[in-house]
Each structure stands twice: as structure tokens, then as C-alpha cells.
Amino acid sequence: MFSPIKNTKVYEQVIEQIKDMINQGTLNKGDKLPSERDLVEQLQVSRASIREALRALEVIGLIECRQGEGNYIKSSFQDNLFEPLSIMFMLEGISPENILEFRKILEVEASGLAAKSITEEQLKELKEIMERFEKCEVEEINAAIDKEFHYKIAEFSDNVLIYNILRSVSILLDDFIKDTRKLIINDQGNKKELFSQHKKIYLAIEEHGSDAARKAMREHLDYTSKYTK
Secondary structure: OOOOOOOOOOOHHHHHHHHHHHHHOOOOOOEEEEOOHHHHHHOOHHHHHHHHHHHHHHHHHOEEOOOEEOOOOOOOOOOHEEEEEEHHHHOOOOOHHHHHHHHHHHHHHHHHHHHHHHOOHHHHHHHHHHHHHHHHHOOOHHHHHHHHHHHHHHHOOOHHHHHHHHOOOOHHHHHHHHHHHHOOOHHHHHHHHHHHHHHHHHHHOOOHHHHHHHHHHHHHHHHHOOOOO
């Protein structure tokens, strides 16, 4: 279980012990943490330090406090940290070129993995997105569909790390996709080209062609790079 703490920055060490227990499998998603009183006794620290640690863990999205019930390890982490991370990278001054390089590293491989592991049900979902993409004439909606298409491919890669890392900078990617599309479709003919590229990615995934899917995604992102200078 827990070990007594005798050092400075006590609340940080409380956090480290809880993280270590998660890493070791002692604590799992949805598990209830010991009460504040029990944590005070086991860790031999003040209640103020325990509360400070719990507040920090709640802020970063690792635990949730249920009124009258106690503190629990979260059961779902899909929406945790995404906005704070995006804001942090904004403050770092991440450039469009940086974002595109990031997307190439993750999304090209995600496409190949999705082509290999995608299920029939997931293919139906991706096909439905493409059908909406083809029929919609409202650019604001198309930008949202574009984003959804890329996120779904990452999700269907069957690699939770790829999906969650991509989602962790969702605000940056959302703005990037929206702004880049505006530049691209200044020429009306480019709108058809964008759809054609997305369809090529979809068809490669539908045919379970990993290499073809990677190639199609890389070509699409290379095309996008012309409008990020």
C-alpha cells in the first residue's frame, strides 16, 4: 500500500505514490481512493497536504470527487487534459508547420493501422461520414466533418495512444483544419480536390490496404502543407 512520507513538497509525493499504484495495477479505473483520514494515517502527512494532492489530481483529470461518496479514479479519460494541453502549446507558440509535422507523424501511420484493424461496423461509420462530406454545402459543417473523419481514423487505428495523443491537441487541430480549409477552398476547384483526397483515404481503408492508406494520407497532408507557409 502507501509508504510514510517525510520530505518537502509533500503533496507532490502523495501524487507520485498514487500514480505508482496505478502503474502497478493496485489502483484501476473506477476504483475508490481511501478516505482523507485513511490517507493521512497511511502516509503520515497532514490533511492539508492530502487535500492539496487530491485537488491537483482532480484538476489534471485523474480523479473525480463524488459529493458524499469520496474520491475515485476516473473511469474514462477521453476528454481529460485536452483543452489544457492545447492551451499550453498555444502559449508555446506552436506554428502551423509544427502542427502539420505532428499530424504527418501520427496520422499517416494511424491510417495504415486503421486499414488493417477496422471492423465492418467502423467502416459503416466512416462511410457515413464520407456521405455527409459529399452532400454538405456548408463550409463550417464541412470543416467539422473533416475533423471528425481524421479523428475517427485515429480511433479506428486500434491504438489508444495515437488517438489520445491526437485528441490531446484537439483545439490546435480544430483551428488548423478550419483555417487551412479556408485558404484551400478560396479556389472552388480545390473543394472537389479535398473531397477526392479524403475519399481516396477512405477507399484504401475500406480495401484494408495499409500501404495505400498511408500513401493517400501522406499525399493529402503534403497537399495541405502548400497552404501552411
